[in-house]
Amino acid sequence: MADNLLVETRDLVVEFGQKRSFLGRAPQPLRVLKGVNVGIGRGEIVGIVGESGSGKTTLGRSLLGLQAATGGQVLFDGKPLADFPGGEIALRRQMQMIFQDPMSSLNPRQTIATILSKPILLHGIAPDKASALARIAEVLDRVGLPQAVLTRYPHELSGGQRQRVGIARAVMLRPSFVLADEIVSGQDVSTQARVLQLLRELCAEIGLSMAFISHDLSVIRALCHRVYVLNGGVVVEEGECEKVFANPQHAYTRALIDAIPLPVVSQDWLETTAA
Numbered sequence: 621m622a623d624n625l626l627v628e629t630r631d632l633v634v635e636f637g638q639k640r641s642f643l644g645r646a647p648q649p650l651r652v653l654k655g656v657n658v659g660i661g662r663g664e665i666v667g668i669v670g671e672s673g674s675g676k677t678t679l680g681r682s683l684l685g686l687q688a689a690t691g692g693q694v695l696f697d698g699k700p701l702a703d704f705p706g707g708e709i710a711l712r713r714q715m716q717m718i719f720q721d722p723m724s725s726l727n728p729r730q731t732i733a734t735i736l737s738k739p740i741l742l743h744g745i746a747p748d749k750a751s752a753l754a755r756i757a758e759v760l761d762r763v764g765l766p767q768a769v770l771t772r773y774p775h776e777l778s779g780g781q782r783q784r785v786g787i788a789r790a791v792m793l794r795p796s797f798v799l800a801d802e803i804v805s806g807q808d809v810s811t812q813a814r815v816l817q818l819l820r821e822l823c824a825e826i827g828l829s830m831a832f833i834s835h836d837l838s839v840i841r842a843l844c845h846r847v848y849v850l851n852g853g854v855v856v857e858e859g860e861c862e863k864v865f866a867n868p869q870h871a872y873t874r875a876l877i878d879a880i881p882l883p884v885v886s887q888d889w890l891e892t893t894a895a
């Protein structure tokens with residue numbers, strides 16, 4: 621594991637359904653994370669892979685402090701999330717999320733300009749609207765969107781453009797950590813490759829740390845430095861992507877590798893497919 625972790629979990633346990641039942645019998649809680657230890661280093665892109673229901677989204681939400689822990693803890697920069705200096709708002713600036721299709725997370729009645737300027741003004745990053753717009757122009761350019769999208773509404777953009785707006789919004793505040801949960805699922809391979817390539821460049825440029833959740837190990841291999849394999853709320857395997865691929869230790873990991881539909885030859889795949 622990388623030293624100097626930015627975000628980590630220690631023996632993280634998350635249970636659902638702990639309310640007392642109607643008849644007064646205590647139902648068994650559903651234990652979704654069963655003592656999970658993961659860490660994301662500074663500037664590192666870490667994959668979290670596992671089949672549907674293995675607990676990936678719950679883990680991702682826990683990393684951002686959006687899901688309460690039943691046991692164990694989540695640390696940011698070595699300190700529990702609850703002790704983050706400046707509290708919730710300061711934490712939100714440091715930890716951002718990219719959505720699969722941001723349609724549901726973008727206000728349909730606001731233009732892209734309004735959507736993107738709100739967090740900047742809220743967090744006091746730009747003193748006035750003019751400098752907010754300058755920052756927006758810069759980030760739009762960086763994620764490959766034309767300035768013309770600024771006057772449009774979310775429904776007037778393509779799915780791919782909306783995703784780039786979501787990426788722009790996530791990196792706008794120069795966070796140190798971004799969570800991406802299944803963001804390329806359902807896209808064709810070349811669209812996937814372009815988005816992954818953009819994420820990789822952004823991470824390198826601004827020293828961003830990223831947790832990248834996917835059920836698809838080939839996508840993780842193309843993008844991530846390290847990977848955690850989650851099965852039934854337990855990390856069954858972890859390591860550098862290439863090593864895990866070359867020599868998977870756990871039967872579950874081997875099954876995930878066997879489930880990859882197309883052979884991905886190497887990390888060069890990303891560069892060649894995104895070009």
Ligand SMILES: Nc1ncnc2c1ncn2[C@@H]1O[C@H](COP(=O)(O)OP(=O)(O)O)[C@@H](O)[C@H]1O
Nearest residue numbers: 636637652670671672673674675676677678679
């Ligand atoms: N808010 C919740 N309440 C009850 N059960 C939940 C909740 N969120 C997730 N679960 C359950 O936790 C398990 C893991 O879900 P999730 O973290 O979404 O897995 P994944 O993202 O790997 O598909 C599933 O069985 C799911 O039904």
Ligand SMILES: [Mg+2]
Nearest residue numbers: 676677678802
């Ligand atoms: Mg999920």
